[in-house]
Amino acid sequence: MSTDVTRTSGYRQLEESITMAPLERLGTDELDQELLTLNMGPHHPATHGVLRLLVTLDGEVVRDLKPIIGYVHTGIEKTAEDKSYWKVIPVVERMDYLAYYFNAYAFCGATETLLEVEVPPRAQYLRVIHMELNRIMSHLVWLGTSALDLGAISMFWYCFRERELILDLFEQSSGQRMHTRYIQVGGVAEDIPRGFEQKVREFTAVMPGRADQYKDLLANNEIVLQRLRGVCPLAEEELLKLGVTGPLLRAAGNPWDMRKATPYCSYDHFDFKIPVGTEGDNWDRFAVRVAEIYESVKIIDQALDGLPEGPWITDDRKVALPPRHELATSMEALIHHFKLVTEGFRVPPGEVYFPIESPRGELACFVRSDGSSKPARVHMRDPSFVNLQATAPMTEGSYIADLIATLAMLDPILGGIDR
Amino acid sequence: MPDAVGLELLAEELREADGESVLDTLYFRDKGVLIVNPVTIRATLERLRGKGFDALMSVHGVDYYPEEPRLGVHYELLDMGALDRLTVKLRVPLGNPVVPSVTPDWPTANHQEREIYDMFGVIFEGHPDLRRILMPEDYEGHPQRRDFPIGGEPVLFTIDESDGKAYTK
Numbered sequence: 001m002s003t004d005v006t007r008t009s010g011y012r013q014l015e016e017s018i019t020m021a022p023l024e025r026l027g028t029d030e031l032d033q034e035l036l037t038l039n040m041g042p043h044h045p046a047t048h049g050v051l052r053l054l055v056t057l058d059g060e061v062v063r064d065l066k067p068i069i070g071y072v073h074t075g076i077e078k079t080a081e082d083k084s085y086w087k088v089i090p091v092v093e094r095m096d097y098l099a100y101y102f103n104a105y106a107f108c109g110a111t112e113t114l115l116e117v118e119v120p121p122r123a124q125y126l127r128v129i130h131m132e133l134n135r136i137m138s139h140l141v142w143l144g145t146s147a148l149d150l151g152a153i154s155m156f157w158y159c160f161r162e163r164e165l166i167l168d169l170f171e172q173s174s175g176q177r178m179h180t181r182y183i184q185v186g187g188v189a190e191d192i193p194r195g196f197e198q199k200v201r202e203f204t205a206v207m208p209g210r211a212d213q214y215k216d217l218l219a220n221n222e223i224v225l226q227r228l229r230g231v232c233p234l235a236e237e238e239l240l241k242l243g244v245t246g247p248l249l250r251a252a253g254n255p256w257d258m259r260k261a262t263p264y265c266s267y268d269h270f271d272f273k274i275p276v277g278t279e280g281d282n283w284d285r286f287a288v289r290v291a292e293i294y295e296s297v298k299i300i301d302q303a304l305d306g307l308p309e310g311p312w313i314t315d316d317r318k319v320a321l322p323p324r325h326e327l328a329t330s331m332e333a334l335i336h337h338f339k340l341v342t343e344g345f346r347v348p349p350g351e352v353y354f355p356i357e358s359p360r361g362e363l364a365c366f367v368r369s370d371g372s373s374k375p376a377r378v379h380m381r382d383p384s385f386v387n388l389q390a391t392a393p394m395t396e397g398s399y400i401a402d403l404i405a406t407l408a409m410l411d412p413i414l415g416g417i418d419r
Numbered sequence: 420m421p422d423a424v425g426l427e428l429l430a431e432e433l434r435e436a437d438g439e440s441v442l443d444t445l446y447f448r449d450k451g452v453l454i455v456n457p458v459t460i461r462a463t464l465e466r467l468r469g470k471g472f473d474a475l476m477s478v479h480g481v482d483y484y485p486e487e488p489r490l491g492v493h494y495e496l497l498d499m500g501a502l503d504r505l506t507v508k509l510r511v512p513l514g515n516p517v518v519p520s521v522t523p524d525w526p527t528a529n530h531q532e533r534e535i536y537d538m539f540g541v542i543f544e545g546h547p548d549l550r551r552i553l554m555p556e557d558y559e560g561h562p563q564r565r566d567f568p569i570g571g572e573p574v575l576f577t578i579d580e581s582d583g584k585a586y587t588k
Contacts, residue, residue, distance in 0.1 A: 069552065069553065070551075070552060070553040070554060070555070073553040073554065075562065077563065078563060078567075078569060079569070081569075113448050114448070240473070240474055241525070241526050242526050242527050243474070243475060243476060243526075243527025243528075244527075245476075254499075256499055261499070350447055350448065351447070351481070351493075352447075352448055353450075353477065353495050353504075353506060355476065355495075355504075362476055364476070364495070366477070366493070368481055376565070377563075379480075381477040381495070385530060385531075385534075386477075386527060386530065386531070389526070389527065389529060389530055418553060419553075
């Protein structure tokens with residue numbers, strides 16, 4: 001009786017006529033499989049910016065991947081050639097927008113090398129304090145957004161809570177929360193205000209505990225472990241061939257960190273460790289960055305303990321502005337002030353490559369001076385730009401879901417890639 | 420860091436292997452620079468890899484306008500064991516800006532050579548995928564050249580297409 005009803009139903013007839021044979025054949029006979037080319041991005045929440053990935057998929061498996069970049073190229077390097085040296089600082093800060101102290105320091109360091117200017121010890125310590133705060137801030141943004149990519153939204157709010165504390169500190173010392181222009185050629189813009197040291201100590205007291213909480217939340221979470229452990233590893237030799245540096249290289253067991261290897265900016269005064277991984281998989285990349293937060297806190301505490309007294313910027317009047325009070329009494333100071341503000345300082349001709357350890361690896365600034373007050377060429381060797389080349393070898397043969405996790409652990413900043 | 424004497428010894432060794440390779444040396448701000456013949460760049464970098472400089476950290480372009488040969492390519496080498504850095508520079512004329520690509524030997528140079536091609540118009544012979552990387556594919560000119568003006572380049576806005584203009588200034 002019931003069979004009569006279904007027989008007369010056209011829909012049921014259609015449904016019964018569908019055969020699953022072609023679908024079942026997929027996955028058994030490789031020759032029948034079709035590759036699917038898919039655009040991921042440029043507007044995709046998991047690409048951390050405007051990155052487009054041309055992914056060739058074999059079912060759910062990534063067979064090939066091509067990053068396509070340039071969507072936020074703003075010609076910062078070209079703009080810098082048209083500005084006097086001290087006006088370049090705010091422009092280069094906007095390249096890697098999560099590591100602005102590092103961008104500014106790479107440029108100022110290159111210029112100082114050309115000028116052969118001594119940076120006073122207090123300025124060096126203040127730079128270290130701010131750069132390490134910046135490193136923690138950058139890692140917090142990475143941790144929050146990466147957890148978001150893995151499906152955990154609350155981590156994002158927790159990480160941004162601590163990031164706010166750091167941005168408040170930046171605001172206190174420089175007046176700006178982002179792109180602070182605090183580091184100057186020859187030192188820093190201003191001495192730290194009263195109460196800043198106490199605020200930083202309050203932060204360093206609270207940060208390790210919070211990092212413990214994050215580790216407890218994530219490191220024992222089954223989903224996080226399944227998404228990260230053993231996923232998309234790449235061996236140390238491959239990474240070196242691709243020029244990958246920073247936490248990605250350290251996760252594969254190579255302890256290369258320029259703060260230890262070739263110390264700059266008084267980093268040899270501080271006692272800290274270089275976290276390294278063993279497998280070079282996503283889990284190690286995660287663990288290395290989280291461990292770096294603790295080391296940065298240690299450096300900040302030591303820098304505050306040993307903060308030397310003295311000037312915070314060089315007293316070379318050809319490079320740094322004279323103190324405000326001198327302008328009322330000294331004609332010479334007035335002339336220097338006028339020359340610096342209008343023309344800027346002239347830099348001896350030459351070419352310098354100045355590498356530092358940014359949160360993402362070797363960040364270097366190449367400056368060519370032709371003797372005038374404007375740089376003839378400014379080039380940033382941005383770690384994200386070089387590290388991005390490792391995406392394809394890391395993810396080939398893995399699932400597309402693991403591609404998302406790997407991209408998160410790669411931590412590319414598109415502002416730095418496109419410049 | 421190799422000192423000035425060490426740099427000369429290194430240059431002498433390279434010259435012994437190939438008399439044409441090293442054109443000049445320069446010691447500037449505590450860092451050694453080798454200025455090499457563009458044709459020999461691949462062999463020179465391979466010999467330097469044998470000397471311990473096994474990591475290529477950066478490749479970048481420079482425009483020496485108005486001097487000739489105008490375009491320069493710089494290679495930043497790093498020896499992680501001896502904590503040494505060395506810069507290798509070469510220059511090619513604007514009329515024939517051809518440099519052998521080092522990407523087959525150093526995969527890291529892939530993106531960076533593409534950037535130099537995009538920004539300066541240096542052609543890397545033997546590069547597996549020499550396309551523009553930051554500028555749009557149909558872009559004309561090489562914006563990082565010193566004689567390329569800042570601002571004033573045509574920008575496509577869709578709103579102007581109705582007026583019959585494809586580009587506005």
